[in-house]
Amino acid sequence: xxxxxxxxxxxSSTLDDxxxxxxxxxxxxxxxxxxxxxDDEGEALFAAxxxxxxxxxxxxxxxxGAWCGKSTTYLGAAAEETGAVLxxxxxxxxxxxxxxxxxxxxxxxxxxxxxRIDTLPHWRRAMITSNLEASVVxxxxxxxxxxxxxxTPLAFCFIDGGHGEEPAWADYRGWSPHVIVGGWLAxxxxxxxxxxxxxxxxxxxxxxxxxxxxxEDGECGSLRILKRV
Ligand code: SAH
Ligand code: MG
Numbered sequence: 001x002x003x004x005x006x007x008x009x010x011x012s013s014t015l016d017d018x019x020x021x022x023x024x025x026x027x028x029x030x031x032x033x034x035x036x037x038x039d040d041e042g043e044a045l046f047a048a049x050x051x052x053x054x055x056x057x058x059x060x061x062x063x064x065g066a067w068c069g070k071s072t073t074y075l076g077a078a079a080e081e082t083g084a085v086l087x088x089x090x091x092x093x094x095x096x097x098x099x100x101x102x103x104x105x106x107x108x109x110x111x112x113x114x115x116r117i118d119t120l121p122h123w124r125r126a127m128i129t130s131n132l133e134a135s136v137v138x139x140x141x142x143x144x145x146x147x148x149x150x151x152t153p154l155a156f157c158f159i160d161g162g163h164g165e166e167p168a169w170a171d172y173r174g175w176s177p178h179v180i181v182g183g184w185l186a187x188x189x190x191x192x193x194x195x196x197x198x199x200x201x202x203x204x205x206x207x208x209x210x211x212x213x214x215x216e217d218g219e220c221g222s223l224r225i226l227k228r229v
Contacts, residue, residue, distance in 0.1 A: 019081065026077035029130045034122060035070025036104070036160075037188070044220035045158065045186060046074040052156035052184050053082025059155035062178070064143050064171050066090035068109075068119050069126030071160060071188075076132040084155070089139040089146055092120040095162040143167070147174030154178045159204070160188035168200035176208065185214060185226045197222070 015023070030042055037045070053059050061079055066072050066088045079086040094117035097104045111118040120140060127133050139146055143161050147170075157179050161171045179185050190205045191197035205224050208214040214226035 023077060023081065026073055026080075026130055026132075029126070030070055030073035030077075033070040033073055033126050034068040034106075036067065037071045037074070038221055041188070041221045041223045042071065042074040044218070044223055044225075045071060046078050048184055048186055048218060048225045049075050049078035049084075049086075049156045049158075050082060053078055053084040056155035056180075056183070057083065059084040060152050061086040061156040061158070062150075062154050062175060063088045063158045063160070064090075064175060065095075065158075065160035065162075065188075066092070066119075066123050066138070067094075068122035069124075071158065072123065072136060073126060073130055073132065075156075075158060076127070076130065076136040080132060080135040084135070086136045087139050088123070088136055089141070089143060090119070090123070090161075091142050092123065092140060093117050094119065095167070096164050097162075144170045144174050147171075147178070150175075150178055152178070153180045153183075155180060155183045156186070157184070158186045158188070159201075163189060163198050163200055165200045165203075168204055172204045172207065176213070179228045181228050183228050184217065185228065187224045187226070189222045190219075190224045191222055 031039055049061060061075060061084055063072060063075055072088045075086050098117060109117050109119055127136055157175050159171045161167055176185055187201055187205050189197055189201040191202055208226050213228060215229050217227040218225040
């Protein structure tokens with residue numbers, strides 16, 4: 001695939017009406033869910049996961065960084081359509097950049113009884129409202145703790161967790177080895193120009209390519225799709 005273009009989904013004209021209307025319903029729900037995923041990037045994420053699910057029957061997907069369930073809804077739509085299961089991982093306390101005083105803080109997401117961000121009720125509501133609970137399983141915990149115990153091969157892995165140097169590399173080191181040959185790794189917030197955003201996701205993407213383990217297989221905005229070779 002041309003590395004400058006987003007992976008394309010099956011044209012909706014070839015889909016049966018029921019599949020197409022369910023897909024459009026889930027896209028509409030994703031668009032109204034709180035989060036950090038532009039519409040076009042979300043649909044490109046969906047298309048990449050759809051390919052993984054279509055080519056690997058009974059596939060397992062992992063998402064690292066769920067927040068309120070926006071990207072989860074796009075990935076869950078691909079899981080549902082292909083019979084895959086998505087494990088959506090987050091400790092739901094927000095990344096460093098989501099804490100009070102930082103750029104991406106939202107005080108309405110703080111649980112007054114603990115004083116901490118808690119996006120789990122929002123994520124859960126999104127999964128119930130979109131009726132994705134049969135295809136999406138929430139994993140509540142710290143990414144390195146879960147990845148170090150994980151054994152299931154992944155046809156698709158999406159990394160969008162903490163964007164600091166240490167958490168981002170921990171996600172890459174912990175999760176990328178679980179991606180099967182012929183499977184896909186997607187990384188969000190990859191900005192070639194430092195003026196557009198932080199370095200770590202870009203460095204992960206470069207590191208994945210430089211390792212020779214992954215090749216470019218599409219992009220949209222700051223979303224990069226890599227295929228394991
Ligand atoms: N994909 C989301 C945005 C994710 S924001 C969307 O579409 O809107 C990044 C998320 O990573 C936050 O919810 C934060 O809680 C989570 N996160 C950061 N570090 C983590 C860690 N070590 N373990 C689990 N989740 C983590
Ligand atoms: Mg992101």
